[in-house]
Amino acid sequence: MVVTRIAPSPTGDPHVGTAYQALFNYVFAKQNGGKFIVRIEDTDRTRYNPTSERRILEMLEWIGLSPDESPVKGGPNAPYVQSQRLSIYQEHALRLLESGAAYRAFDTPEELAAAREEARKAGLQQQGYNRRYRDYPREEAERRAAAGEPHVIRLKVPLEGKTVVHDLLRGPVEFDNAQLDDKVLLKADGYPTYHLAAMVDDHLMGVTHVIRAEEWLTSTPFHVLLIRAFGWEEPVWCHTPLLRNPDKSKLSKRKMDTSVDSYRAQGILPEALLNYLGTMAWSMPDGREIFTVADMIEHFDLRRISLGGPVFDLAKLKWMNGKYIREVLSLGELVARLEPFLEAAGYAHPSRAYLEQVVEAMRARFETLGEFVEKAVYFFREDYPVQEKAKAKLEEGRPFLPELRDLLASLPDFLPETTEPALKGFAEAKGLKAAAVMQPLRAALTGSLETPGMFDLLMILGKDRVLERLGKALG
């Protein structure tokens, strides 16, 4: 059975890169009737963020990539949090120690830093650990360890030869073992490094396909060596391109908004975000750009992932979100998505029917749910802001607006069939262009010059409010 996983580190906000990786891993697993696991890699206590794990897990539920096994869901491979699996890694490290594939190293962090600095000054091409303890007497090492001396356990990487990583997308990638160094497997605090923990867990959890970001490619030979040291079978390696900032560097929160929570707060729809991520380095075989995760599962092909690093383009994300708002979601669904935003903004509405009318009228005019809140204030409050340009327009209308108000007051109803001929007739009678009448009226009624069509506006606002607002504006 196909088993995939993502292994996020709980160090901060749920990252779009995590969502991106989750998407490919999820889709590939589902396509093959396999399972998708989420494992929390919290082995770095210095970067640990206590709310991060919960938020990452919630983020996955929000975008609809629900894992088959996870810390909250549990599963046959529990626990799914690495800090709760420490003894497992320690046992495995010991095993490697016994077989001679690893060794204890007693360098202090200061010594390592000094050695690195020295190597840098000497202009050495070769970087990495100097292997000071690689051939240290075994008995001596054990004695010092038994005495409680702090130390790490490192993998004994072959000094010669090549290690080939067979990447699904790239084919064989060769690394000279001489270029590798003896990476730390178990830190002095007893926690494993990513290298040990990830490979042990992937093996124990039956992960068959490691689909992860390209930044891992250069440490894969090390993983291959580690797996061989244990005598296990390698998974299929598939390194996907990194999402990029507009300047092409690796997507980072310094240069871009990388927080899924932030996009959610702005009113980006989960299905739009997922759809957009699905177009990053991948495309539907038929070229369609709007598709669901289900569509993706049906047509996905890991081998069709392209290797150029895609720039995460907010403009296109927003366009796609707008596409979902105006064409994909049903009106009812859209209204439901909008409700939490309205509540947060303190917007009241008399009825569901009213809300639906407003949303329908506004639909083509906002691309995020947050934008709706900004652009539709005047449908929900009487203290809506009045823009400067609107004020000017209002002045232009002052000569005829009182008369127009009387005309509107005399109408039997505010249906478009009634208001349209009335307003157009009014303009004509005054020898004015329709716009010359509509714009000042629009300004008076909404404080804005950018609104839905006048006749929809009049109908939705209703006679009472229209007359009231007009009176107030002319006041």
Added chain:
RNA sequence: GGCCCCAUCGACUAGCGGUUAGGUCACCGCCCUUUCAAGGCGGCGGCAGGGGUUCGAAUCCCCUUGGGGUCACCA
């Protein structure tokens, strides 16, 4: 800098030896129009460069250039 990966319009991509190099976003113009959008139509714009291979290269190979990643007791 060493090592590794990558390279089609500004951005996302289709292309997998023979295409007028297609689509989407953005941008520009026109249409629609009471404003702003949306929508429709049209336009601008690309195979990084140089060598090969081949009857024929965006497609295959090499070099150069460019971009990215990685070189932690972080993941």
